[in-house]
Amino acid sequence: MAATLLKEQKDISAFVDSIDTFLLDCDGVIWAANHVFDGVQTVLDLLRSKGKRILFVTNNSTKSRKSYLKKFQSLDIHASAEEIFGSSYAAAYYIANVLKFPKDKSVYVIGMAGVREELESEGISHIEDDGTNLHAMDEMATIKPDPRVGAVLLGFDLNINYKKYAKAFTYLHADKNCHFLATNSDLTFPAGGTVYPGTGALLAALSAPLDREPVVLGKPHQPMLDVIIAKYHLDKARTCMVGDRLDTDIEFGKTGGLKTLLVMTGVTTEEALKKSSIQPDYYIASLGNLQP
């Protein structure tokens, strides 16, 4: 069914009344680079004043919730760390509460500060390598599986190297019971007007030689939604995913049985929306227009 445009005041009010929780993508919805879209702060305040729960849902694994909050503060957007739900936190929550990871086990981490901080916030032991690499092929023999490792978690890592790949591979190849997790699978990320290889690219190097696929804790993969639903006990019928991308945000919400709202301030044009097989329930020019 084609998406319904939210434009008339009464339609916007009726829509907002039907929703208790808004899951908001950030880039292309709240801001673009360092520009906050007009009216967004007003809408966030209005929704909160009506008792709506707001969660900022991001695939960015390099920052913890606390650290990501600084981005909001730098843009003068009111938010609290409790309203931020990143893929690193989703992974840590999943390991602690879904896997019920044994206390004597460790997670081998490929990733940056966001992953480490969120694992620590959930009290999960973790092991990682420094940036030093192997120097010769015969050092391969120095890679010995650490019996404490019960899971491998890969997030974006600017310091990825062969030693990390070889160790992560060794854990997952040698022990089929070792959990294989990734924060997200975005193949690229935007920066400086272009794109660069993202977590999904780094993940491809690890999953290609293994005959197994990771559990991915980012959009559009459902384990991230499972974690959000489990933590907040949300009523799916009264939860709306708001995003600017059809193949991640809207797909994520639709597969999960949520309501979905596409904003036209990001990557999706009206023409692309019309042509797509992925149709949100609603679309709106900007989140800033969602003023009930």
Next chain:
Amino acid sequence: MAATLLKEQKDISAFVDSIDTFLLDCDGVIWAANHVFDGVQTVLDLLRSKGKRILFVTNNSTKSRKSYLKKFQSLDIHASAEEIFGSSYAAAYYIANVLKFPKDKSVYVIGMAGVREELESEGISHIEDDGTNLHAMDEMATIKPDPRVGAVLLGFDLNINYKKYAKAFTYLHADKNCHFLATNSDLTFPAGGTVYPGTGALLAALSAPLDREPVVLGKPHQPMLDVIIAKYHLDKARTCMVGDRLDTDIEFGKTGGLKTLLVMTGVTTEEALKKSSIQPDYYIASLGNLQP
């Protein structure tokens, strides 16, 4: 058609008479780790004495032909650098003679000494990064495409890092005319009784975020065979690929229209051979038995 076992003297002699050039895989055919199979040296000498051309065809990109020769010498196998045909050399030959790469252009290299040495042997200019990595996300902006780069060549690289990935991606993403090449696509390689992520794994991280596939200069990909045929002007009907793997060596030869001989000293068991849809023309217990 099921493979024919070479066991009787007259069959072996008739087979050898029908072939001018033998393309020999090394690991599992000539040797296993540091053990040379019985009779192999005798067979190599016999074939040479009958005027047969021998080429050792290897996907290992970390060593140049000269450097790989040292492996033969260390195992007391008579061979010359001219008889060795590695994937790094195949890539260099392809760039020089098939692409007819302009002299004012450079190849951006992810790889080790083998790749560098073979590019130099063909007089091809190349650029690579040292092992230093990016330290912060905002250093991404320091990645500027070098206009001299007209091709990206990826081989196995123990010093792979994010900066190399980001640069290689930037060249290939920004310029669709920039050639995308890889020495081989083996997902793993054996070492110390286990396996580690191979060139194909590293390649996956680069090709996943691009909407293009590389030309691969290793078995079972045909560009490697095209290069061998072009260089030596071989008669395919009188050329035989000898290997221990059905999905690389035998597939390589069959797709290319060569005769194929499977040896049972490597990874393929008789039971696996019977079950496989890939059937070589002939099979033999060991290359050491090929005594006409």
